[in-house]
Each structure stands twice: as structure tokens, then as C-alpha cells.
Amino acid sequence: MATYVFGHTNPDSDSIIGAISLSYLKNQLGEECIPTRQGDISAETQFILDRFNYTDKAPELKTSVAGESVYLIDFSDKAQAPKDIEEATILGIVDHHKLGDLTTDTPLECWIRPIGCSNTVVKQMFDFYNVEIPKDIAGMMMCAILSDTVIFRSPTCTKEDTKAVKELSEICGIEDYKQLAMDMFIAKSAVEGASARELNTRDYKEFDMNGVKVGIGQLEMVDISVLEPRIEELMADMQKMKEEGGLHTVLILLTDIIKEGSQLLVASDDESKIEAAFGKSLENSQAWLDGVLSRKKQVVPFVQPQFK
Amino acid sequence: MATYVFGHTNPDSDSIIGAISLSYLKNQLGEECIPTRQGDISAETQFILDRFNYTDKAPELKTSVAGESVYLIDFSDKAQAPKDIEEATILGIVDHHKLGDLTTDTPLECWIRPIGCSNTVVKQMFDFYNVEIPKDIAGMMMCAILSDTVIFRSPTCTKEDTKAVKELSEICGIEDYKQLAMDMFIAKSAVEGASARELNTRDYKEFDMNGVKVGIGQLEMVDISVLEPRIEELMADMQKMKEEGGLHTVLILLTDIIKEGSQLLVASDDESKIEAAFGKSLENSQAWLDGVLSRKKQVVPFVQPQFK
Secondary structure, X not given: OOEEEEOOOOOOHHHHHHHHHHHHHHHHOOOOEEEEEOOOOOHHHHHHHXXXXXXXXXXXXXXXXXXXXXXXXXXXXXXXXXXXXXXXXXXXXXXXXXXXXXXXXXXXXXXXXXXXXXXXXXXXXXXHHOOOOOHHHHHHHHHHHHHHOOOOOOOOOOHHHHHHHHHHHHHHOOOOHHHHHHHHHHHHOOOOOOOHHHHHOOOEEEEEEOOEEEEEEEEEEOOHHHHHHHHHHHHHHHHHHHHHHOOOEEEEEEEEOOOOEEEEEEEEOOHHHHHHHHOOOOEOOEEEEEOOOOHHHXXXXXXXXXXX | OOEEEEOOOOOOHHHHHHHHHHHHXXXXXXXXXXXXXXXXXXXXXXXXXXXXXXXXXXXXXOOOOOOOEEEEEOOOOHHHOOOOHHHOEEEEEEXXXXXXXXXXXXXXXXXXXXXXXXXXXXXXXXXXXXXOOOHHHHHHHHHHHHHHOOOOOOOOXXXXXXXXXXXXXXXXXXXXXXHHHHHHHHHHOOOOOOOHHHHHOOOEEEEEEOOEEEEEEEEEEOOHHHHHHHHHHHHHHHHHHHHHHOOOEEEEEEEEOOOOEEEEEEEEOOHHHHHHHHOOOOEOOEEEEEOOOOHHHHOHHHHHHHHO
């Protein structure tokens, strides 16, 4: 029986490419694995799949896993898992986030590292098992790492991530990976024709913070000023998301990768918690967070203690 | 500021030796780490420390970790952690059990594998980082693996464990490691002068099974018949443990490593759950479980689903 390998809900490139790269590794090691996904493929991920002619082999949608064996990549929270995850057998977790609330009944394999990208962890696994990475998968893994580390600018980026990108660029034969990454971020920045809900949930995760639900979305753009005319519309939709989902707070980060900071938009039952988290007053439920590029390292760890 | 490295409450050899071996590795990698322990050193562990002249350098007792940075070895459950673990920063977990209920606010390092011993995982970490293992630490790690795998007889034992023992035996220069292991198990089997409570809690862990507390202890012996005259006394004490600790069930396994099976002793609010777990009737709250050597693999996964 095959094992399914997938990333979190609202999959980003790390989740989709990680499902592909980890499945490939496991298959080489003799475990039959199938990469799947829990949601739509983003414009950024589609750019990567197209670039490496992998669109036809993209992971299939699978949102129910009862009775299956699974490997998880890029998350360890129930809130980001299929609803029936507790009826599945988790064989392993490959991740680079804080440790979430999933538990297992049986021993498992966890490769979790405090580094910039899950695909860097997968690269280390390839090295550990001495398995060769095909050119196309190496190129996609490289893109996933460049995306998660915002081309090495994110504070989450470690020397292991830069090392992995360099080694992967040699394998896939792409020297000018920074140009490729910028093209990828331009593809990611496209907002024309997208509804407010599509933008708010493009890279959106919900967290259980001590029993309180908090949703945090992020739009990484090469220039966030194109969104200025739409901020009111985005914020009205955030209110709706908060009510529909029974959330305490919805945060959206409009992250400008050139200016290296984020415009924070807030819909919350208690804005003072968010002000306390960042030591900053909100104006019209907004604030500019200079230098903030990483939800994981610069947002979640500051918001979470407010709900203790 | 130093980081503390420790195993679970009621530390076994894997927890004590793992604290030593993981601290040593981290120190070599430039992270100042201090091995500690949450409880007394067992007769088996003392045998190992004596054998490798390490008694003077044994981990110090430390049961409070608020405000500290820590690495955990051989567990990931709150019930097996210091009471104030949530006020500490967990930098990483090295383990070989099911994934427990500890969570973190920040990204961390997890090396968790479905294999026989945490020290086998530490051995893999030494290899990954290409750090040499000193002879004495190699010998102690070897003993910890031989203990956890019951000299390769436990169903938890994998080829990674046997490989690690072979490599460690070469490093420490002990060829006849099976004889050393048998001497270790004889040291472990000593029961003279020990009270019922000391025996019941010698290797005892409490589990939170869906909100219900279940304690499971194990005595690994080269011959359990020496305990026959004391079984009534042990069972009376298990009832006391159950009441004092507000537990639903206390199980003690008297494991005979030569006969390769365990005499199960039960104190429970509902014996039928235990009978269902093992598909076996209890007689006088006891049953012989043939082939059962591993609490982790042959007991916990069968008991846990009874409390869903």
C-alpha cells in the first residue's frame, strides 16, 4: 500500500515541491510514496513546475487520509492537516517550523530543523542516504528554498540553506539562480483579477494558540504599492474571514521583499494584543513592520505569547 | 548561557547516557551544553558508568528548567518532562518514541527515528556532523543500545541499532559486547533489598491517554522467577500508586529476557480495557504475554486505543 506525502493546507511551494522531493527520495529508498496536496497550486508554484516541465507530474489533490499511511512535510499542526489526520498513521514529519500539536500512537521519523526551508532538510536527507537528486527535482527544490528564504534575505535563512541552494544549482545547472528567483517572485506578485479572498488566503495559515484560533496570511511582493488601492477591500474581507471561521484574530502581512518589511493588516477581537506583540500602535488597524519578512520567526513567536 | 540536556523522569540508561553523548556532541559543535538528569541513577546505569570510569562525571540532578534552554532526549511527552517545561525553550528533541504532546513557540531541531534506542540516533548525529566519539562515551552508548534493544532481541531493534553497536564496539575496543551486556542485565536484575515501590518505579512512565492517566512500569530481568514470592506485595503497591496518582491504570511488566516474554500485572479501574488491549483474559489481574519485550512497541500502542 502506498504512502501519501503532503504539505499543509493552502500549500506554498515548499509544501508542493517538498511532497515531490520527499516522495522521490522515499521511492528510491524502497518505500512506495505518492506526492499529494491539500489545496490549489499557487501562481509561484505553477511558475516553478512550468520552468522544470513538471506540471504533468504535479501532486494530485487529496484532502482525506483516514486509514492511510502518511509523511507530512512543512507542518506539524493539526490545524494545517486534513480533518481526518487522527485516523491516519503518521510515519514521519519533515519540517522547519515550531513543533505543533500532532501526536502519534507509534514511533515515527522526524527530521525537523530550525532552518529556512523544508526542502533544505530534504536535501540533507538525500545527502544522509547518499541518493542522487535528478536535475528537475534539484531545480524545483532550489526554487522552494529561494522562495522560503526570500532569496536569502529572511532572518530564517541559515548557512545550511545557502549551501543547499549552491549545491542544488550545480546539480540542475542553473548558475544565475537569483534572476530565476526574482522572476519567480514577479510571478508570485501578480494580483490582477484576484479577489480579496484569493489574496488574503494565498499563503494563509491558522494557528491554535492555547485554544484560540488565529489566522495569519502573507503576500510576498516585489512591490506592495500596487495593493494600496485594495487595502480597504482586503480588510473588509479579513473581518468576514474572522467571523466565518470563529477566529479571534486575522492578520495579513503585505511583505515588500525589496523594501524588506511588511505592512500589517489586523482584524481582531482585541487589537491591544497585537499592539503588545509588536510593541507598536495600530493606525486604522494597520502598522508598518520594518525588517519583518518572516511570519514564522518574526510574527508567530510574538503573537503566540499574547494568548498564554 | 549553557543549555541543559536531559532525558525523561525515572531515567533509564538511554536517558542518562544520551544526556552525556548528546551534550558532548553539541559541545564539539560549539554549543555549551550540560548533561543533567531528572531522577536517580539506576543500578544498570551505575554499572555502565562504573565500567567506563565515568561516575565522577555523571549528570547532575536538575528538576526545574524555567527560563533555561534545553535539549530533550528519549521523550517528547509533557508527563515525562520537568513540571515547568513550558517555561523553558526547547531547542531540540532526540528520540525514538511516538510523538508526544510537547509543543514549542519557535522552530527547533528534532531527530526522531522509529528505531531501538535514542543513542543510535545520537550515533547518526555524530556521523552526520563528522565528529569523533571518545572511547568511553562510545562504550556507554553501546551499552545503552544493548539495554534498550535487549541485546537485539526486542522487536524495536533495527539494523541501524545493530550497525551502531558494531561501530561503537570498534571505537571502544570491546569485542565481546554480548557478554558485557549480559553482565549489565544481571546488574539490572538485582532485587534484593529493594522495596515494592522501588521495583515498581524502577523503569516507570506515565502516559496521558486522551485525558486518562496510565502508568506502565517494566522490570527487565534475566530470570523473573526470583520475583515470584513478591508478586502480591508488588500488586498491593500498584493499587496504592494508582490511588495516590489519580491514575486509571497501572501496569507492571516483569520481562524475562531469556524466556522472551513478560508477566503482566494489572491494577485498573477497568480490567476489561486491558484484556481487550491484549486479547487475553486476566487471572488474578495477571497474564503471561509471550514474546512481549517492548513496552513501546508491544504494550503502549495496544493500550492507547482503548482510551480513544
